[in-house]
Amino acid sequence: MTGASQLARATPLLAVDAVVLDTETTGLDPKEARIVQIGAIGLRGGLLQEAERFETLVDPGVPVPPGATAIHGIGQADLAGAPRFAEIAGKLQAFIGQRVVIGHNIGFDLAVLKREHERAGLVWTPPHVLDTRILGQLAAPRLAAHSLETLAAWLDVEVSGRHTAMGDARVTADIFVRLVPHLRERNIRTLAEAEAACAGLTEVFDAQYRAGWELPVRREGEAISEQALARIDAYPYRHRIRDVMSSPPIRVPGSMPLREALAVLVERKVSSIFVGEPDATDVAEHGILTERDILRALAAHGAAALDRPVADFATPRLESVFDDAYLYRAIGRMARLRIRHLAVSDETGRLVGALSQRDLLRLRADDAVALGDEIDSAGTVNELAAAWARLPVVARGLVAEGVDGRDVAGVISRELCALTRRAAVIAEIRMEEAGRGAPPVDYALLVLGSGGRGESLLAADQDNAIVYADPAPADAAAVDDWFATFGGHVADILHASGVPYCKGGVMARNAEWRASASDWRRRIAGWVRRSRPQDLLNVDIFFDLRPVYGNARMARDLWTYAYDQGRQSADFAKLLAEAAGTFHPPLTFFGGLRTENGRIDLKKGGLFTIVANARLLSIRHHVLERSTKARLQGLAALGIGSAPDLERLIGTHALLLQLMLDQQIADVDAGEPPSNRVDPGRLSRARVEELKRALSSLGTIDHMVRDLMFA
Template sequence: MAKLSDATPLIAVDAVGFDSETTGLDTRIARIVQLGGVGLRKGVLDETDTFEVLVNPGIAIPPQATAIHAIDDAAVKESQPFTECWNAFENYRRDRLVVGYSLGFDFAVLEREAERNGLLWRQPRSLCVRLLTVLANPRLPDYSLDAIADWLGVPVVGRHDALGDARTAAEIFIVLAARLAARGVRTLAEAEAACAKLDHVLQEHARSGWSEPFERPPSNGWFSSLRIGDPFAFRHRVRDAMASPPVVGKSDLPLSRTIEEMAVRQISSLFLHDRGEEDADVGEYAILTERDVLRALHRDGASAMTRPAGELANRPLRSVLEEDFVFRAISAMRRNRIRHLAVTDATGRLTGVVSARDFLKLRTSAAADMHFLIETAETPATLAEAWSKLAGVASSLLQQGLEARHISEIVSDELCAITARSAELAAETMRKGGEGEAPCAYSVLVLGSAGRGESLLAADQDNAIVFENGDPESNADRWFSIFAGHMSDNLHLAGVPLCQGGVMARNKSWRGSLETWKERVDEWVGRSRPEDMLNIDIFFDMRHVHGATEPATILRRYAYEKGAMSPTFAKLLGEGARAVPAATGVLGGFRTDNGRIDLKKYGLFPVVSAARAMAIRHGISVRSTAERLDELCKLDRMPVSDMKAVAQAHGLLMTMMLEQQTIDISTGIPVSNRVDISRLDRRAQSRLKRALAAVQRIPDFIRDALFH
């Protein structure tokens, strides 16, 4: 199925013809009784791709409605309710364009059904054949479905049956697509823009309580020079593309045997180990590639075939983590001018291999250049150049339909990479300044939103350092104090500002030995007042980004174990989530400052705090808010429906914030967490209010969720 985009031609679109039957025509009270759909593939009707389901509306179906569509109470008695049926339709639709007749009516009813059932309504991208007909023939005297079908020569079969009317609408769309192309309306974006100009029709629909039957995704035209061709590299991790398990041979095997092994297995590289082990640290391996074989044969001729393969292989291996995004692997290949990368797990164990062939079809040069700049930066200025590209990547990915949660993972990964490179530059400064090497093993940690993988573009510094040993004010602590100062300065110059709350390793409260950190955790867990918990919560979002992994791993495990043992500590952490400020006033308007609402204050912060506190209480160590809520929903006696509504709200809030941030950066406005309400249309404002209402329910369930 082709990815839907602004430039998709109408005559070649993948879509779903859609229709619904209801209990009446008043959108405020009507209920769905039937949903129907039929597929269009490349602009051609696919009769084998259909969807049809009766829906139990939960109320009696009026006789006058039954007289139209022949669906009565007995017909829907054994049917599923709306939520299950709509979820089934969405699974069937699979992000395809929706086409139908008078979709504004259907969407208005569906939106209210979603609201009744506690769902966050997300209107699918769509086109209404009634509006398209007005574009194609403004003088048609009658725009009923039957009249349009008659004008276009489309047969009408199964009238007032959801599947029948969906099929009719789909066939009308096919004919209209060709006619509209002749009038200069060829693409999805052109059709949406043209429909948006039909003010008189849209006003009539609005007076009837209908929704707008189309909705373009946000597009501000910014960074038009940045084209990311295939978002695969941003959607997927290396683990999704790697070959696993790795093929391993013994280093002393003759080249002839290794060539035979590669030919039989049809692989372009082979890992070599002195003992032939397949489950060892990546540092114990070398790699032999097709190019190495060709070079050896060219240089030594037939005699190369008897040489031990290990003598011809390359070491040390260049590697990436399974959890890295694909575009980072591409950047590493370009930087090192190689075509194969070893893949490791978080412990450094070899788990697979990726090659340039795996990425041949990807077009990710802009982002690969960004990451290349980060990893090769020699100055904070170069880091700043790389950081400035990230907003463009985010804007482009938003326009291509990636979810804000996914984009925030990419932003977080790059913020972590910039922090790691700033630390490397700081260590180099220490060496050049005569301070020497680090006195012991250490871990640089990123905290807060970047640690959770949820950073947006208004990021600042939240970091810490844990080192192996050394008391406060000791020589070791002094070394790390100077080091952290250099690292923080590098980040600030690169465009990642200092943390206003002081959560930075340059401040002594946020660095220390493993023993010192354990003492801090013990003290935190023993506190009894909410005001004593300032900034402590984000410590539990820690993510190792530089140095040795072991100190970070030990500390994280210790902190979560201690936190889970103290219900009082979890309660104190959850206090922020229990005091959710009202996002709307008495009359239902948003609480704004200069026309903007702070979505972090009114929405994101309570969700994140609640998920974190509950995760700590129940020993759940995953990092992201979405993962925490998902894991919590698996526990007994949890308010699952409320948590899922909060998770949906979290995604919507992040989307609106990221959209606003990309726009603000493009217009020179300082980036923040505040969203301009005037930029949101009526539907978007309605969705935002429902999301914030879901957040308002957090105080009602968090106490039970913490102590069940």
Template sequence: MPNLLQATPLFAVRGVALDAETTGLDVRRARMIEFAAVHLDGGRLDRANAFQSLVACDVEIPAASRAVHGLDREALRGAPAFEVLYPGIMAFLAGRVVIGHTIGFDIAMLTKEAERLGQRFVQPLALDIRLLAQLAEPGLPSYSLEALGAWLEIAPQERHRALGDAMAAGLIFLALAPRLRDRGIRTVGEAVAASRRITDAMAGAAPPAWELRPPAQDGDPLPKLDSYPYRHRVRDVMRADPVILPEETPVAAALAAMTGRGVSSVFLGGEGAGPEATAILTERDLLRAIGRHGAEALALPAGRFASRPVVAVPADAFLYRAIGRMSARNIRHLAVTDDEDRIVGVVTPLKLLQLRAGTAVALGDDIDAAPDAPALGQIWSRLPLMARALLAEDVPARLIAAVIAREVGALTRRAAILAEAELVAEGAGPAPCAYAVLVLGSAGRGESLLAMDQDNALVFAEGEPEGEADRWFARLGRRMAAILDEVGVPLCKGGVMASEPAFRGSLATWRQRIAQWLGRSSPEDLLSVDIVFDFKAVHGDKAMAERLWRDAWAAAKGQIPFLKLLAENAGQPAAGLTLFGGLRTEDDGRIDLKRTGLKDIVTTARLLALHHGLPRHATQARLEAVAELGAGGASDLAEIDRDHALLLDCILSQQLADIAEGLSPSNRVAPGTIGKARTAALKQALGRLSILDDLRRDQLSG
């Protein structure tokens, strides 16, 4: 598996742009006479801390070379030898993607100079801006450093000197990143793979010694995971029915409540209040109060010694979220909230003694603390590696999809917070009213895989379409979408984003919108409407969003004409099997399992749950609820549920394999990579799709 750097978005890469000046171009004989490198962090070039040095040389510098860089033996007098510089160079490059123009030459020179010292230079992950420019703009007449600088309007640096060329290469790389993203090349791994395709097609065009070798493969990028926190949710370990007292409660009464209930903390605030309006008083707070005030503390209000606001985690979050949050905040008590953001429980270390907060566990809280988009991009690059580690621990793909969906929600929330901060900084002011950011589709259902795009929406308390509030939220939606796109969640091609008027509106606008949907007579009027019923709030006024979601489900219950239109709008699945029962693959030997099966299962489960008024988010929960109602054949629904899990497993495994090869993840699976047993099971699953059509027809025949 390639290392963590390969999953990093290009704009957020921890890189180092470098250049070497030499006595000639034949790496077998040439010597390095100047070296410079500059770090790239967070989309910026760290010019102030660049590494630059002349290098002592004991051979004659040819006149042709002197004419290029202007360096002669006199200029090198007193310069340190490469042997002296080498440790510093290696430290400066460590853990970074190496970037340069015709970078293969510079790496070859470093390799040769290291060999002269008896050292082995291990080729780092490297990107050649000459090749990246060809990918970004194939029709340029020249890809020289000068030509690229002119094309991208980058002011020339000190040409043919190491620091000037290194800085130019770094600036050009940063300018290429968004252009490459527009062409579907988002990560370092994808850029490496795409560059390799160019070099393969141009075999022999460059001296063999300059050619970049494929990057070395690492071992496991993450420590071995305890999968328990990824299999269980906070509600499984929380203590329910927490003690909630008024803030003016005397300390003595709070202490008595703790002792009587056998708990180590109480919450202070109103019943049904959220974390922002609640404080927490722990045993340690009581000890500090008594230590400071003696017996007099017992008569003082408990709120005087409490901590606020309370740190909380949703009840349906996975345990790794709770562990990471407690570790990051260094706290011992974590409030637990329901879908309407009310405190319903508490988690303490006693419940989590055997669970550690390691690299993977901390992913969620790292997202919550990211200061900007580049930092978000670096954190987001860890997601595929976490998914791979969980799959290696035999965590079911459906649970991994739920973990990914939680992180999509966290990422969307952080993007919204950063976007709002930018609006305030620009003078637009804070949000004009309460609002909630929603994730739709697979993220709302808790079924996200790694080939994702944006599906989000906005609901706000009040305001007319195109009114002042709507215009503010339109700006928020556009900036939020841009941040997510930069980080690695592409814009939705269908426009299902809060930046679009159709997926943004006040509570009243959304209610009117839903009523209009129910009265439509054409499936074309309901494009992308189905996934709205999957929505889940990830930021803001979650209680308002929860009410809207439940009201939408209540309104759709039993609305057979509307549900039939939704079914018609979803269309028939593409044929997954050939006439003789084989997997029907496309020209590239792959089969799109979303088009041929997954989408149909998700659609059917949603339609049946809507028809019977069973508000659930996950496909599995919807199928189980329909089965419990006796509204479908229990055995048929159980088979559909197993097929859903199988399709997710096949797709996720292929996505991880593709990412490892520098390919963009998709829903298309190569049957030869999933093994004979899963291939056989997949054929059976696709052959059962007729059950779905029968279920829809039987239940929506009214």
């Protein structure tokens, strides 16, 4: 049977590709039982595939006991002419492929299948499995029992065809699909987390082991290999589109004769030009004319085409990417759309450059670089979850290639923003389907916090907000209600896709994180006038905002307004510093690392204070940057503070991000939810000493920041 070597263990249960399987046998002793019937049904992206079925009777080669026939109804006469197991084993293997096998009390089926393979002289490779009996106990530990019937009744699943292989497989599939939301409520979201949680039910496995069943858990040392993405071309993840794009963009008016446009291509040695009016600035106001467009025009119209305006032959709609996106996003976009040219825009939608396949000739669109475009093209929550699940695999590959943790965080953040943007698209569709219509006014969806700064890691949760255009006073309540519902959809979609709800409530579904542009300005002005640090909880992350969907200019205007207001008040900076709290390095009296349950929280123990203080100093001195590194470099460029001190902070920030990322990758592999807590036992002695020196150097950060606030 096929193993699970290519499965990504970070795949959400919501989006799993699986086969739900059941067998009927000649008895209940797995050492002696022979299979008489196999039924299996497919799940794709977590959705039941009714047409994808495998069902067969099997000649066991031994008489079927009357007691077994009384249960499943299959007698000796029914098996006349049925194939032997050796004849159908290959077909079953092909049907399962690399997918997870799900069953109820699947350990029994595994034991019987293993022995059937051995009797037939076939190689047996245990598949990757999940047991709904065990998952049910995890989801509802207080149920009196976790039999198929009990779980079906609890989950309101209709039971039919009981004690037939296909009937039981169908019921088990429905149970699994309905268990997923309950498991998510208990922080069991991925295959790895399900494995780890199941492994904790030792009393269940003891009973199954004594009964001779195969244990439906991954044995120690049987780590799922993901080497297909373990070594990847790191170049597209290290460099941004602005590093290789052609800029400034070459534009011609739509009225220009094709002959003259061709001369421009030849003279400038480019393969495409943008078509737009002289005063056009946005990507949406341009088309594109490529070499192929000219060839098609000449083939269709001959030399006469050269005297016609380029607008007749240009492609009116541009595909574009942002200039600060990493190159892998452009590669994935070109590969999916099968195009050779992309426009490049800044965050406000202004056309700033061009990118062609020639620019990317040395790069390849493999599975890893397709990640971003899978998110952009996802049409359902399940597809979003499946795409998001690949992120830990890509992160692991990048770390293995020696990519700096900050660059990996930049990739994760870019995909978090893309995921949020796609969630907005799906949420708008839900609003339309519910009869709520299109957005009542223009708006922008914002990502705040680490995602906005480009510093998210694998433990990211949601931080988002909405700004919308000022409605007419009479419509204000209805407009806000529309965005409240919309924000709820966005939060639910992100949560289901693998980005949990924000524990602090920083989500656009909550009233304090959505408002009209004018109301946001009033809020910001109110923040600056506050007199107590506790009034500013979570306010600081607003200054990290990054627009991901909608009117980016509205968002940028709000961001610069916030900075303008913040720089005018020294008291505001002081309150932000007080809200951040006094920092004490997590070191013991003798300079050792202070741990709790064997781990050290490097977010609370260092990262937070660097991020918060870099932010408040950037507000105070009007350094319009988002990332912590850029903010500290901006201060140095203004001559504020000691350059070596600021570089030391930048280095410590990078170290903490790297250590947290490495630990999170290890946690995901182990089936543990990623967190900010690092196990020092994983680190080399040299790395531990480096960490202790870095944390010790932060002991004076409060004094340094107080001095720099008034530099």
